[in-house]
Amino acid sequence: MLPPPLLDRAAALVAACRARGLALATAESCTGGLVSALLTEVPGSSAAFDRGFATYSNEAKTEMLGVPADLIAAEGAVSEAVARVMAAGALARSRADAAVAITGVAGPGGGTAAKPVGLVHFALARRGEGVIAVERRFGALGRSEVRLASVAQALDLFERVL
Template sequence: MPNTLLFPQDLYDLAERVITENKAIGRKVAVAESCTGGLVCAALTEVPGSSAVLDRGFITYSNEAKQEQLGVPADIIDTLGAVSPATAWAMAQGAITHSRADVAVAISGIAGPDGGSEFKPVGTVVFARAERGEEDVNAEQKQLDGTGRAEIRHQAALIALELLLPGSE
């Protein structure tokens, strides 16, 4: 159990599992992050040997970045918002298209303390997972409870890492 100054132990341990289990089957991963701002990629790269698994990460915090880097259609964001299953789906698909990864996870959400609404309160986070060669992309919206922005981002990163484990769906 290496000492890490940057991450809580649960985040490091799960990132280590992602690296170990994907490396064992020769699978590459990519991550498209919005509200987590690179936290998932940073956790993965904290693990020695991560270069054998992590192909690349996209930190697409703005709507323009989602469109330019991942090819998310503007009409999806304009109609449904940046925090929607359709946007996360397009982000995950874009991460697969613009990488050499076998599997990609996308995260978009409202970490707070501001930005929430009646329909999408703070803690609303959407996750999507895409696999190369598969047409189906799984997207799911969750309501995370946390004591603040850092806790919501931490929970979101853990969920995203779980989705990168082999056998996750």
């Protein structure tokens, strides 16, 4: 179901986390749980993956991750600020050592001049450390391609934990 190169990276990530006793969590919007699905495709991933939050709606971001509704209203759901709070919220609401958040415009519609299709914000929160954010502008590659590129970027962030 998921591309073999991503599965290979996920397997290596899970193995490294298991060896170090680290647990991961996700807070996903535009990827709809694809990172969680990828990680849980790896046998034995329960030793390294604590939980995933699929927070596609703004209400879910608020209710499940503690993203303030006024922040979403001010910045938009697709923003660095919201990604940072999503990652911190996933970390606070899990037993994970690190959490990655993803929020973006996968397309084909929904983009604007300020937030075009292919714009995705990511954040990595690590227990005892700060939150880092990454912005990617993948362009109008197509919905599936933007989502898969986002999964790959999420893996890049998780690999920084190792």
